[in-house]
Amino acid sequence: MPQKLAFRMKLIPGFEEEYERRHREIWPELVTLLKETGIIDYQIFLDRETSYLFAFQVIAGEANSQDLGSTEIVQRWWKHMADIMETNPDKSPISVELPNVFDLQ
Amino acid sequence: MPQKLAFRMKLIPGFEEEYERRHREIWPELVTLLKETGIIDYQIFLDRETSYLFAFQVIAGEANSQDLGSTEIVQRWWKHMADIMETNPDKSPISVELPNVFDLQ
Numbered sequence: 533m534p535q536k537l538a539f540r541m542k543l544i545p546g547f548e549e550e551y552e553r554r555h556r557e558i559w560p561e562l563v564t565l566l567k568e569t570g571i572i573d574y575q576i577f578l579d580r581e582t583s584y585l586f587a588f589q590v591i592a593g594e595a596n597s598q599d600l601g602s603t604e605i606v607q608r609w610w611k612h613m614a615d616i617m618e619t620n621p622d623k624s625p626i627s628v629e630l631p632n633v634f635d636l637q
Numbered sequence: 638m639p640q641k642l643a644f645r646m647k648l649i650p651g652f653e654e655e656y657e658r659r660h661r662e663i664w665p666e667l668v669t670l671l672k673e674t675g676i677i678d679y680q681i682f683l684d685r686e687t688s689y690l691f692a693f694q695v696i697a698g699e700a701n702s703q704d705l706g707s708t709e710i711v712q713r714w715w716k717h718m719a720d721i722m723e724t725n726p727d728k729s730p731i732s733v734e735l736p737n738v739f740d741l742q
Contacts, residue, residue: 538682538691548738555739566741574741575693577643579733586643586691586735588680628684630691633653634660636671636679 534572534590538630541585547616548578551585554613562605569593569600585617587627639677639695643735646690652721653683656690659718667710674698674705690722692732 543551555576566574570592577586600606601624610623618626648656660681671679675697682691705711706729715728722730 536680538680538693540684540691552738558739563741571741574739575641575643575737576739577691577735578738579645579735581733582687582689584687584689585738586645588643588693628686630682630684632680633657633683633690634663634679634681636668636676 534592536632536635537589537591538632539587540628540630541587541625542618543578543583543585544616544618545583548580550616551578551613554616559605559609562609565600565603565605639697641737641740642694642696643737644692645733645735646692646730647723648683648688648690649721649723650688653685655721656683656718659721664710664714667714670705670708670710691735 571589572592573588573590575588577588578584579586601610601622607623610619610625613625614623620626676694677697678693678695680693682693683689684691706715706727712728715724715730718730719728724730
């Protein structure tokens with residue numbers, strides 16, 4: 533049964549176009565890693581009023597992109613993005629998982 | 638090609654459990670209407686820190702749940718929910734569509 537997961541991150545205001553541009557140019561090896569990890573679907577939406585980024589994932593297995601932080605590629609991606617996002621000391625984006633309160637059945 | 642749509646609404650703080658409870662008890666006729674409109678998937682996630690509700694929909698056709706506002710069932714649902722959400726004068730929830738900035742391909 534695929535899991536559905538949502539989390540909220542935060543962009544530094546003013547970098548909306550840059551964030552989108554970097555994601556258009558996402559590294560092919562990162563896409564491969566996400567897919568191999570079982571991430572079937574992954575969308576990010578921007579709230580321009582608050583600079584929140586709302587991420588939604590559908591995951592085949594147990595893993596999710598938050599668990600990929602030990603990989604070299606993801607750590608490199610974090611560093612690549614750290615200048616335009618609110619981050620933790622290890623450069624990972626501050627990410628808050630959001631509980632599901634409704635799921636259409 | 639199914640569309641993926643996200644929008645942000647806002648809960649009145651303190652009504653987290655009540656919001657979830659009402660959605661667990663969603664009217665069967667409303668579920669039927671959503672499905673008949675082509676809404677394949679519909680999840681809502683709660684951000685407890687900000688009281689924002691993030692909604693994510695996968696829609697088969699052109700319509701989405703925002704277009705259902707002219708139906709009697711949806712207007713009745715809005716009234717049912719209006720005491721615990723930030724609403725417009727017509728009792729519809731204040732809802733801001735969020736642009737997609739990344740979609741894993």
